[in-house]
Amino acid sequence: MLDPVLLSAISDLEFVARVTVEGALSGLHRSPFHGYSAEFSQYRHYRVGDDLKYVDWKLFARTDRIYTKQFRETTNVRMQIVLDASASMDYRSDAGASKLEYARMLGAALTHLVAGQGDAAGLTVYDDRIRSYLASRPGRSHLRAVLAQLANTDAQGKTASAAALRRAIDLLRSRGVLVLISDLLEDEESVDAELRRASRMGHDVSVFHVLTPDELEWRWGNDLELEDSETGRRVLSASAAGPEYQRRVEAFVERWRARCINAGVEYVLARTDAAPAHSLREYLLHRGHGALR
Amino acid sequence: MVWLLPAALTGLAAILGPLVVHLLRRQRARTVIIPTVRFIPTVDQSVVRVRRPADLLLLLVRMAIVASAALALARPLFLTDSRAQGWASRIARVAVVDVRNPRVVSLANEAAAAELSSATFSHRIDASQLEPALRQGSAWLNAAPPGRRELVVISDFRLGAIDESLLRGVDGTIGVRLIPVRVKGEATGEIAAGASLAPGFLFERRVRIDAAHTSAAFSRRPASIEGLSLLVSPEDQPDTSTLLRIVARAGAAAPSSTQPTVVRFAGGPPLSPHAKQTPQGWARDAALRLLKHADDTDLPITADVGGDGALLVDVNARPGTLVAAEALKAVLDAGQDPQQLSGQEIAHIPTENLEALGRPSPPADTSAWQRSDESDGRWFWLAALAWLGAEAWIRRARSSTVTVSEVDARAA
Numbered sequence: 001m002l003d004p005v006l007l008s009a010i011s012d013l014e015f016v017a018r019v020t021v022e023g024a025l026s027g028l029h030r031s032p033f034h035g036y037s038a039e040f041s042q043y044r045h046y047r048v049g050d051d052l053k054y055v056d057w058k059l060f061a062r063t064d065r066i067y068t069k070q071f072r073e074t075t076n077v078r079m080q081i082v083l084d085a086s087a088s089m090d091y092r093s094d095a096g097a098s099k100l101e102y103a104r105m106l107g108a109a110l111t112h113l114v115a116g117q118g119d120a121a122g123l124t125v126y127d128d129r130i131r132s133y134l135a136s137r138p139g140r141s142h143l144r145a146v147l148a149q150l151a152n153t154d155a156q157g158k159t160a161s162a163a164a165l166r167r168a169i170d171l172l173r174s175r176g177v178l179v180l181i182s183d184l185l186e187d188e189e190s191v192d193a194e195l196r197r198a199s200r201m202g203h204d205v206s207v208f209h210v211l212t213p214d215e216l217e218w219r220w221g222n223d224l225e226l227e228d229s230e231t232g233r234r235v236l237s238a239s240a241a242g243p244e245y246q247r248r249v250e251a252f253v254e255r256w257r258a259r260c261i262n263a264g265v266e267y268v269l270a271r272t273d274a275a276p277a278h279s280l281r282e283y284l285l286h287r288g289h290g291a292l293r
Numbered sequence: 294m295v296w297l298l299p300a301a302l303t304g305l306a307a308i309l310g311p312l313v314v315h316l317l318r319r320q321r322a323r324t325v326i327i328p329t330v331r332f333i334p335t336v337d338q339s340v341v342r343v344r345r346p347a348d349l350l351l352l353l354v355r356m357a358i359v360a361s362a363a364l365a366l367a368r369p370l371f372l373t374d375s376r377a378q379g380w381a382s383r384i385a386r387v388a389v390v391d392v393r394n395p396r397v398v399s400l401a402n403e404a405a406a407a408e409l410s411s412a413t414f415s416h417r418i419d420a421s422q423l424e425p426a427l428r429q430g431s432a433w434l435n436a437a438p439p440g441r442r443e444l445v446v447i448s449d450f451r452l453g454a455i456d457e458s459l460l461r462g463v464d465g466t467i468g469v470r471l472i473p474v475r476v477k478g479e480a481t482g483e484i485a486a487g488a489s490l491a492p493g494f495l496f497e498r499r500v501r502i503d504a505a506h507t508s509a510a511f512s513r514r515p516a517s518i519e520g521l522s523l524l525v526s527p528e529d530q531p532d533t534s535t536l537l538r539i540v541a542r543a544g545a546a547a548p549s550s551t552q553p554t555v556v557r558f559a560g561g562p563p564l565s566p567h568a569k570q571t572p573q574g575w576a577r578d579a580a581l582r583l584l585k586h587a588d589d590t591d592l593p594i595t596a597d598v599g600g601d602g603a604l605l606v607d608v609n610a611r612p613g614t615l616v617a618a619e620a621l622k623a624v625l626d627a628g629q630d631p632q633q634l635s636g637q638e639i640a641h642i643p644t645e646n647l648e649a650l651g652r653p654s655p656p657a658d659t660s661a662w663q664r665s666d667e668s669d670g671r672w673f674w675l676a677a678l679a680w681l682g683a684e685a686w687i688r689r690a691r692s693s694t695v696t697v698s699e700v701d702a703r704a705a
Contacts, residue, residue: 088328099328185329215328225324226333233330241334248332 043067077119077177078136081107081146082161082168083153084182084210086127087229090155093212097272100155103181103210105276107150110179113280115143123149124171126164127157133167136176158230162190169198181208181270183215184256185230196263206266206283209256213273216249218242297368297668304363311355315348351687358680365673370665380657383440386412387430391448392419400474401447408445408472414438423448424459431463438666443468443654449475450642460650468654471647521625524557525612532613539618540625554579554604556624558612576604579627586627592620596627 046055046066054068083103092098097105111121115138122136123146131153134146161182168178178198184191184207198205213219220226220237227234253269260267266286270279296302370376388405392398409415416433420426423446434442444463448454450473460469525533580596583606587594593609593616606624610616 091326091328183328185331212328220325220333226330227324227326228330229326229328231330234324235330235333235335237333244334245332248334252332 041070044070077114077117078122078172078174079110079114079119079177079179080122080124080136080168080172081110082124082126082164082178082180082182083107083150084127084159084161084164084180084184085125085131085153085155085157086159087156088159088183088185089210091212091214091229093214093272096212098155099183099210099212099272100153102270102272102276103208104150104153106181106208106210106270106279107179108147109276109280111143111146111150114177115140121146124164124168125149125153126160127155128160129157130164130167133171135171159186161186162194165191165194165198169194169201169203172203175202175204177204177206179206179208181210183210188255188259192259192263195260195265199264204266205264206268206287207256207260208268208270208279208283209253210270210272211253213271216253216271218245294669295370295372295662297370297663297665299367301363301367304366305360307363308356308359311352311359315352315355351684354680354684354687358677358684361673361677361680365670365677368668368670369673370662370667371669372662377657380439381441383413383438383657384411384443384654385414385434385437385440386443386445387416387418387433389418389420389423389426389430389444389446391421391423391446391450391454393421394449394451396476397449397474400476404447404472404474405445408447412443413440423455424462427459427463431467434467435464436664438664439661440657441468441654442466443470445470445472447472447474449473450647454642455650457650466655466658469651471651473641473644473647475641522553522555523612523621524555526558529558529612532611532617536612536618536621540621554606554624555599556606556608556621558608558610558617576602579604580606582627583623586623590619590623592616592623594620594623596624 043056043059044067046068050068054070056067056069059065059067085100089100089103090098092101107123111123114121118138120136120138121143123132123134124130125132132149134142134149159182161180161184165178165180172178180195195205195207218241220242221239222237224237225234226237257267257269259265266283268279268283268286270276386408388408390398390401390405392401405417409417414437416430416437418426418430418433427444427446430444434444444467446455446469448471450471455471463469523533523537576598580598583594583596583604586592587596595607595609597605597607599605604624604627606620608617608620608624610620
C-alpha cells in the first residue's frame with residue numbers, strides 16, 4: 001500500500017483513487033464490485049474464501065467441479081460523501097499529508113469504487129455552511145466532476161457537520177449510503193443526533209474519523225502557544241498536561257466509536273500516517289467482506 | 294584621544310535603552326496553530342515571559358552598537374605625531390583687501406588671489422574700513438581648523454591707513470603681513486621712517502613750496518594743533534580729538550602758527566548767511582577760499598576775519614560728525630593753494646614701517662584640536678556597523694521558525 005505522503009503529492013486524484021482502491025481490494029476474497037441481487041449473471045470457479053452459500057451444489061453434483069454463482073446488479077447504490085473542509089482539516093503532521101488531503105484521497109477512492117460498479121456517487125463539501133453539493137449520479141463524467149471538486153477543495157472556516165449532514169440526508173431522498181469524512185472536532189451531540197437520524201431513516205451511514213498522529217498523541221513540550229485553528233483561542237503548552245491530554249483524546253475517540261456503534265453507524269478511525277488504502281480496506285472488511293449494498 | 298563634540302558622549306546613556314528594552318520586553322511564546330485546543334488542559338502559566346539569559350549576548354551586542362554610535366557622534370580625534378605634522382604644514386589665511394582706492398583694486402585682487410591660492414584654508418574680506426575687517430578676519434581665523442594662521446592686509450597703505458592700535462586687536466597667535474600695492478607713477482610722498490601712528494597724536498604736515506622745489510615735512514604732535522582753536526560745547530569735547538585725528542589722517546595741512554584760526558562748532562541752530570566782509574591778508578584769502586568751498590560743497594561753514602587778524606570759522610555741525618571733519622579739513626587747507634596741495638595728498642606708509650608692523654605666523658598650535666576639521670569617528674561607525682551585522686546574525690540564528698520536528702525534539 002502506498003504511503004499517504006507519496007499519494008498526497010500526486011495531483012491526479014483519479015489515479016490516486018484507483019491505486020487506493022486496488023490496494024484496498026488486494027487479497028480480499030470477495031469483490032465489492034458485485035452486489036448480491038436476485039438476477040443470476042454467471043458462474044465462476046470457486047476460490048478459497050468464497051461464501052459457500054453461493055456455491056451451486058447441483059452443478060457440483062453434475063460436473064464434480066465447484067462453481068459459485070454471480071449475480072448481475074440490479075440495485076443502484078446511491079452514495080453521498082459528506083466531506084469536512086473546515087480549517088481544522090488543514091492541519092498536517094510533520095512531513096505527512098494534511099487531514100484534508102487524506103480525506104480527499106478517501107473520498108476519491110470511495111467515489112471511484114462506487115462509480116466502478118455502476119453506482120451513483122455524490123459529494124457535499126462543507127465547513128460552517130455547505131460549500132458545494134454534487135448530487136449522487138452514476139457515470140464516468142460525473143465521477144470526474146466529483147474528483148475535480150475534491151481536488152479544488154481547500155480547508156477554511158469553522159465546522160458545522162450537523163447542518164451539512166441534515167442537508168445531505170434530505171437531498172439523498174431514497175435510502176442510500178452516507179459517508180461522513182471529518183475530524184469531528186465540534187459539537188458532538190448535534191452530529192450524533194444527525195447520524196442517528198440518518199440511520200433511522202434507513203441510510204447506510206459510515207464515518208471516517210480523520211485524525212493526525214499529533215492529535216492522537218501529546219507532542220507539545222513547553223514554551224509553545226497553541227492556537228485553535230477555528231476559534232483562535234490560545235493556550236500554553238506544558239509537558240505536565242500531556243497525560244491529561246492523552247486521556248481526553250482517547251476518550252474522545254472512544255466516545256465517537258461508541259456513539260457510532262450505538263447508532264448503527266460504521267466507524268473507521270483514519271490516521272493520516274496510515275495508507276488511505278489501509279483505512280479503506282478496514283472499512284470494507286467491517287462492512288462484511290467488502291460488499292457495498 | 295580627545296573628543297571634538299564631548300556633549301555627544303551623553304549619548305552613551307542610550308546604551309541603557311537596549312538594557313531596559315531587554316528587561317521590560319516580554320516575549321510571547323511562539324505560536325503553533327493546531328486543529329483544536331479543546332483537549333489541552335489549562336495550566337496556570339503566563340503566556341508571556343521575560344527573555345531568558347540566553348539573550349545576554351544579544352543585549353551586549355546591541356549595547357555595543359549604541360555605544361559605538363554615541364562615541365562616533367562625539368567625534369573622537371587621535372592626537373598622533375603624524376597628525377600634528379600635518380597640521381604644521383597647513384596654513385589658514387585671511388586676505389583683507391582694502392578697496393577704498395579704486396586705482397589699486399585690480400592689483401590688490403591679483404595679490405589676494407596669489408595669497409589665497411597658496412593657503413590650505415582661506416577667506417577674503419573686502420574692506421572699506423580696515424578696523425572691522427581685521428576684527429572679522431581674526432574671528433574667522435580663530436574658528437579655522439588647526440594650522441598656522443595668518444592675516445594678510447592688502448592695501449596701498451596711505452598715510453594713516455593702519456597703525457599699531459588697529460593691529461593690537463589681532464590675536465597674538467595670528468601672523469600679520471601687510472602687502473602694499475601701488476600704482477606706478479602715483480606720487481609717493483612718505484613720512485619719515487620711525488614715526489608713530491599711535492592714536493592721540495596728530496601728524497602735522499608742513500609743506501614748503503618755493504621757486505626751486507616743493508617739499509613736505511611731517512611731524513608728530515599731540516592732538517592739538519598750534520594756531521588752531523576749536524571752540525566746542527563741553528559735551529562735545531570727547532568728539533574733538535576724534536575729529537582732529539580723522540582730519541589729520543585725511544592729510545589736511547596744519548594752519549599757520551603765526552596767524553591763528555578759530556573754528557567754532559555750533560551744532561545748534563543754523564548759522565547766519567555768509568559774511569560779506571572783505572577779510573585782510575592771509576586770513577582774508579583763507580576766508581574767501583572757505584566761503585567758495587562752502588558754496589561748492591554745501592558745507593555749513595561761514596568764515597570771517599577777526600579784529601586781531603584771526604580767521605574765524607563757524608561750522609554748523611557737531612564735532613563728532615563727518616560733516617564736521619570735512620569742514621575742519623577745509624579750514625585747515627584753506628590757507629594753502631589747492632593746486633599745490635593736490636600733489637601732497639597722497640602719502641604712503643613706508644614699506645619698512647609696514648614690515649615692522651607685521652609679524653610672522655607662529656607654528657600650528659596642537660592645543661587647538663577643538664577646531665579640527667577631521668575626526669576619527671569613522672572607525673567607530675565601522676565598529677557600529679560590524680556590531681549591527683553581528684546582531685542581525687545572532688537574531689537570525691535565534692529566531693528560526695518552529696517546526697514540528699523542533700517540537701518533537703523538545704518533547705524528546
